[in-house]
Amino acid sequence: MILIVDSGSTKTDWCFVSHKHTTHTIHTKGINPVVQSQEEVRQTIEVDMEVEARQKAINLNDVDQIHYYGAGCVADKTHIIGQMLRNVFHKNAAITIESDIMAACHALCGNKEGLVCILGTGSNSCLYDGQKMTLHTPPLGFILGDEGSGAALGKLIVNAVFKGLLSQQLCNSFKEETQLELSDIINNVYRQPAPNRFLASLSQFAARHIDNPDIEQLVIMNFEQFIN
Incomplete structure (x- = not known):
């Protein structure tokens, strides 16, 4: 087996x-x-x-x-x-x-060359020649990098909510749907295991409110940072 x-x-x-x-x-x-x-x-x-x-x-x-x-x-x-x-x-x-x-290289390209990317809790990308990676950009993790990832989007959402960059209605929706106060977020990010997993879970809020132009712009910004 x-x-x-x-x-x-x-x-x-x-x-x-x-x-x-x-x-x-x-x-x-x-x-x-x-x-x-x-x-x-x-x-x-x-x-x-x-x-x-x-x-x-x-x-x-x-x-x-x-x-x-x-x-x-x-x-x-x-x-x-x-x-x-x-x-x-x-x-x-x-x-x-x-x-x-x-x-991802094996699944996407097989034995052909290609540009391979992962967007999950973290992010990653490389050039693949059909057998091995020929160029790899280090993702650097959710603190220093991981642009485009769920964790990076979660950080953008937290910043936008608690720094007043979203409408009051959206901020209220965030707190009602997640049942999180600022102290809860600080505790989960700085004191609990797997803070990247916690931040990525907040990207679900963006999925539920993607029709809102402000949320859509955060998502676009996240993907643009990844592409850059």
Whole structure:
């Protein structure tokens, strides 16, 4: 059995493939070792995923190949993912770990060249020659970059709401729909785990109010920053 894992900061898809057919797909919280502690990553891989697999009667010892594509899979973090996968799966399973942008390259381009982009909780982009990335712009994470992402849009919305850049009606709608005060947002961003995931969740407010010209302009601004 082959396991293909596609992991972003918000959610992870675990796809089990046997004889070229998908047999099971399970879903867990996202994994990003750059912004999460090792304990948070361990909880998702060694506890949450195992529980889901057990409920679907998946024998993890049948997996002999694992192709893991994930957010935050930079050189000094991949060993964390590798070790935790080995704690769960058969010790002799062949494991390859690459960034989520490579999953997008394989899925979008196959063996052809192209410009590949990801817009999710974070953002990413690269040039791909059909086999490897030839140019990669570092996304720099939600504090320094990730333009175009859900987290970046969430930051724009928070700024617009609490700095009075939107109508009073929209500001009231934001507070009513999210049930968040400024103190809640400060706590979630500066004191709680996965602040990027929290900020990205606020982009749902933009989706609900995209017909409003001010919200539409925030979304356009976010995408323009990504393209630039």
